[in-house]
Amino acid sequence: xxxxxxxxxxxxxxxxxxxxxxxxxYADDSTAAGKLEEIKKWWDSLCVRxxxxxxxxxxxxxVLIVKEDCLQLAKQMFKGSGIKVTSEGERHxxxxxxxxxxxxxxxxxKVTKWVKDV
Numbered sequence: 001x002x003x004x005x006x007x008x009x010x011x012x013x014x015x016x017x018x019x020x021x022x023x024x025x026y027a028d029d030s031t032a033a034g035k036l037e038e039i040k041k042w043w044d045s046l047c048v049r050x051x052x053x054x055x056x057x058x059x060x061x062x063v064l065i066v067k068e069d070c071l072q073l074a075k076q077m078f079k080g081s082g083i084k085v086t087s088e089g090e091r092h093x094x095x096x097x098x099x100x101x102x103x104x105x106x107x108x109x110k111v112t113k114w115v116k117d118v
Contacts, residue, residue: 004053005025005028005030005053005055007053008046008049008050008052008053008055009023009025011045011049012042012045012046012049015041015042015045015049016038016041016042016045017035017038020034020035020037020038021033021034021035021038021039021041021042022034023042026093028055029093030046030057031092036066036070036073036074036077037077039064040077040078043057043078043081043083059081059082059083060082062082062083062084063083063084063085063086063090063092064078064083064084064085064086065086065087065088065089065090065097065098066085066086066087067087068087070087071085071086071087086098087099088101088102089102089103089106091106
């Protein structure tokens with residue numbers, strides 16, 4: 001990315017209601033959290049504006065984690081985007097996000113592997 005992501009971050013901030021959608025970046029990994037409608041606007045803007053800055057979102061590597069009562073709406077809103085939509089959870093930058101059951105299973109799997117490795 002010849003420009004870096006800062007100009008893109010600034011541009012994306014103007015595309016959404018920043019009180020309803022917060023974006024977080026770690027190098028070239030982006031994340032958004034907030035109201036579903038604003039996250040959709042953010043994603044659509046990222047897909048359109050990102051390539052102008054050399055940033056190409058990869059839907060196949062993207063996960064949308066939502067509350068169970070929003071799952072069907074989220075699946076409908078992001079249908080055809082290539083994004084995995086779940087209410088269970090997912091690993092994110094070395095941490096795990098999601099339901100207590102998902103987090104517990106993730107930790108148990110890690111501990112089992114560590115015990116096996118030792």
